[in-house]
Amino acid sequence: MSIPFIDLKAQYRALQPQIQARINAVLEHGQYIMGPEVRELEERLEAYTGAKHCITVASGTEALLISLMALGIGPGDEVITTPFTFVATAEVIVLLGAKPVFVDIEPDTCNIDANLIEAAITPRTKAIMPVSLYGQPADMDEINAIAARHGNIPxxxxxxxxxxxxxxxxxxxxxxxxxxxxxxxxxxxxxxGDGGAIFTSDDAIAQACREIRVHGQSKRYVHTRVGVGGRMDTLQCAIVLAKLERFDWEIAQRLEIGARYNQLLDEIGFKRVIQRPDRTSVYGQFTVLCEDREAVQSSFQKAGIPTAVHYPVPLNEQPAYKHLCCPDCTPIAKETAKKVMSLPMSADFSYEDQRTVCNLLKTGVHDA
Incomplete structure (x- = not known):
């Protein structure tokens, strides 16, 4: 059985002419750093999101790091975030000498619990960083309202x-x-490869981010602030431009496949991360909850179907970060980390393969 966890090959086959044309255009003009495709992509993404500014950067990690730097966050500051995420979320905070303050998650969405944020705010809180986990935004209106009540925390x-x-x-x-x-x-x-982007409608923040990504330069060899080498290269921007050609179709497919997963899992009584009705998820991962994850993963492994765990250990229990807080302060994240398992998911995931995955869950080890 051959079911890819994420089918990038099928996507490439569908977009091969556009991708090759975009790559060839860069090879022809030779502007591999900050070439015209960089600004073209930023403009396309500004239009797509509605944000005033898009600043492409070298990775998602660099996007977070540069954003914190643009806000002037450093030693003695605190940033409220979730422990149930990839390490980059906390990593960038610690790299700047600030302290991550971990707030527990909702048991059904696995996103940060907005109801717990206000109690974590102190005079040292300089930012709140929710994660839109698995492709679904957190309770952003509630979080923004809390931030506004406490002096417009970014x-x-x-x-x-x-x-x-x-x-x-x-x-x-x-x-x-x-x-x-x-x-x-x-x-x-x-x-x-690697790439990322920062979005904001604040002119000052955008200007700071643009300078920081090129070593703090306001113009060539004039360094107005401390920066990093954080540019997204032209070839990677060209590839994303090509992929935008069918991105709307891919999102529609992800929504359809996610809805079908939800229906099939409900039919067999298998627990899953839920989606709130006032938002959509693009299912960066499609994640179920297993009482005996090891046994379930073993049955999938025997069938030759890949699974993944996002994430097995909360950040406040990781060796590099557990000294920063009490590991037991986020009990839901701790318990959830023992159960989550991600299933194959991509825009080109076939109905037949999806049924195969769900049938294996049905005949394998179920939740207690």
Missing amino acids: VIEDAAQSFGAEYKGRKSCNLSSIGCTSFFPSKPLGCY
Whole structure:
């Protein structure tokens, strides 16, 4: 049996002429750094999200790091975030000498619990960083309202998994002060290497981000602030431009496949991460909850079907971060990490393969 976890080959076959044409255009003009495709992509993504500014950067991690730097966050500051996410979310906070303050998650969506954020705010809180986990935005209106009540604390949406999703009719990445996404190959909109983008409608933040991504330069060899080498290269921007040709179709497919997964799993009584009715998920991962994950994964392995765990250990229990807080302060994240398992998911995932996956769940080990 051959069911890919993410079918990038099928996507490439569908887009091969556009991708090759875009790559060849870059090879012809030879502007591999900050070539015309960089600004073209930024303009296309500004139009897509509705954000005033898009700043492409070298990765989703760089997007988060540069955003925090643009806000001036550093030693002694605190950033409220979730422990149930990829390590980059906390990593960038610690790299700047600030402290991540971990708030527990909702048991059904696995996103940060907005009801717990206000109690975590202190005079040292300089940003709130919710993660749109598995492709579904968090409770952004509630989080923005909390931030506004406490002196307009900046809210950075870590939208590495949710580009293309909507929240109350608005696009992910344009839901707060700053939105950051990733174009890692497995993301809903991916390139063929590393890449990412920052979105904001604040002119000052946008200018700071643009300068920081090129070593803090306001113009050549004039360094007005400390920066990084954080540019997204022209070839990767060209690839994302080609992939935008069918991105709307891919999002529609992801929504349809996700809905079908939900229906099939409900029929067999298998627990899953749920989606709120006022938003969409682009299913960066489609994740179920298993009481005996090891046994379920074993049955999938025997059938030759890949699965993954996003994420097996909360960040506040990771060796590099557990000294920053009490590991037991987020009990739902701790328990959820033992159960989550992601299933194959991509826009080209066939109905037959999807039924095969769900039938294996039905005949394999079920939730307790």
